[in-house]
Amino acid sequence: MASDVEIEARFWRELRDSPVVMLGIAGFSEGRSQPMTAFFADQRAPLWFFSSSEAELARHVADEMTGRPAIASFSAKGHDLFASLHGRLSIERDPVIVDRFWNDRVADWYARDRHDPRLLLLRLDADSARIWLNEWDFVAPIRRLFGQRPQQAARARVAEVLL
Numbered sequence: 001m002a003s004d005v006e007i008e009a010r011f012w013r014e015l016r017d018s019p020v021v022m023l024g025i026a027g028f029s030e031g032r033s034q035p036m037t038a039f040f041a042d043q044r045a046p047l048w049f050f051s052s053s054e055a056e057l058a059r060h061v062a063d064e065m066t067g068r069p070a071i072a073s074f075s076a077k078g079h080d081l082f083a084s085l086h087g088r089l090s091i092e093r094d095p096v097i098v099d100r101f102w103n104d105r106v107a108d109w110y111a112r113d114r115h116d117p118r119l120l121l122l123r124l125d126a127d128s129a130r131i132w133l134n135e136w137d138f139v140a141p142i143r144r145l146f147g148q149r150p151q152q153a154a155r156a157r158v159a160e161v162l163l
Contacts, residue, residue, distance in 0.1 A: 011159075026071055033073065
């Protein structure tokens with residue numbers, strides 16, 4: 001059985017492999033979120049997302065001086081790990097951070113101009129996460145032999161972590 005630390009480490013590996021999350025502001029726009037590509041250093045928050053000051057999400061974050069409560073949802077490529085991150089979303093315009101994460105894919109979205117005054121980063125300072133491992137499908141026949149039900153196995157593979 002994986003520990004919370006092992007599950008968290010796996011989350012960061014999976015996120016690096018497939019960095020798209022569904023990002024939204026808690027309690028805003030009927031809970032709708034949108035796909036955003038996350039950038040991060042090592043295995044740590046914050047998560048960074050390129051955006052434009054004209055984007056709806058960025059406009060609503062900019063309304064708050066201290067950031068907005070936010071949620072990011074993640075599903076690994078193989079659907080064997082899921083996560084829900086909670087924290088605060090704020091605006092960041094530091095050119096050093098923009099340069100750190102700028103790449104050709106980002107340039108395609110933003111007309112190849114990292115100095116555009118509309119370009120900004122959304123910064124998610126995640127303070128907690130719930131991470132689920134979904135390995136039931138792979139070992140279900142063996143678990144059934146020993147009388148274990150999916151609900152029992154699922155409870156053993158959920159990590160509550162502080163980021």
